Amino acid sequence: MGLELTVLGCAGSHPAAGRLCSGYLVRSGGTSVLLDAGNGSTANLQRFVALRDLDAIVISHRHVDHCIDLIGAFYALRFDPAVGGRIPLYGAAEVYDTLTGLMSADSSMAFDEIFQHTQVRGEDQVQIGPLALRFADSVHATPAVSTRIEVDGQALVYSGDTAGGPELVRIARGADLFLCEATWAGDAADYPPGIHLTAREAAQVAVDAEVRKLVLTHIAGGTDRDRVLHEAREVFDGPVELAEDLAVYRLG
Secondary structure, rough: OOEEEEEEEEEEEEOOOOOOOEEEEEOOOOOOEEEOOOOOHHHOOOOOOOOOHOOOOOOEEEOHEEEEEEHHHHEEEEOOOOHHHHHEEEEOOOOOHHHHEEEEHHOOOOHHHEEEEEEEOOOOOOEOEEEEEEEEOOOOOOOOOEEEEEOOEEEEEEEOOOOOOOHHHHHHOOEEEEEEEOOEEOOOOHHOOOOOEEEEHHHHHHHHOOOOOEEEEOOEEOOOHHHHHHHHHHHHHOEEEOOOOOOEEEEE
16 A cells, blocks of 8 residues: 655744745555644645645644644634544644644634544554554653554654654664654754754664664754764665655655
8 A cells, every 4th residue: 555755844943945844744545644733834735635634633742843833724624614524633742732722812713623632642552544653752842752654564753853762762663764853963962952863863763773764854944954964874874865845755
């Protein structure tokens, strides 16, 4: 059946020239799942699939560069006469409260009219059509999850925002494609601990997890992308690429 990943936005923390914030479309056998919905990413989403046709949405954590577009998506769906029912929304702790808090002034239009929310954490599993999803808790400044998606023996792992750790290595083990954040370049000691990965750290996770292909994403706007790629290739000797908006990857 195969699995297709489309990058809708790959910028870290804020949009950059030609790059929107985190958003990824995963499709297989007619099933469509949105991973994260950062600033502007749902505009690119609608090049490929209508919001109403999503089978599920997964939000890795509450930071707005990963979830804010669901506010706009709510209004688009709320006034779309073709919407057939609520869209399942799987989010880490605090995602639901953050989004509904932003809509508190619009109490007459409940978030739950459009989205059927389920909180997820490490070890939770969800089946969406042919896609088997499993989650791991992430090391980050707020509750966050990494996501593994499998279909027909193919595995895609999305780190979300993370500072790494054994749980990330475990969930990424043997992945055919590892979509991993690499917010920073250079020495990890130059940055706040427990929030993000450098390029070398992301590549080391790929080595430890024995993944087949590494795609680096969530690179901060002021970070030298060429340096990120170079430093990752110094550590991981498998295929390494930098995510670009609208890039498509096919597994199987």
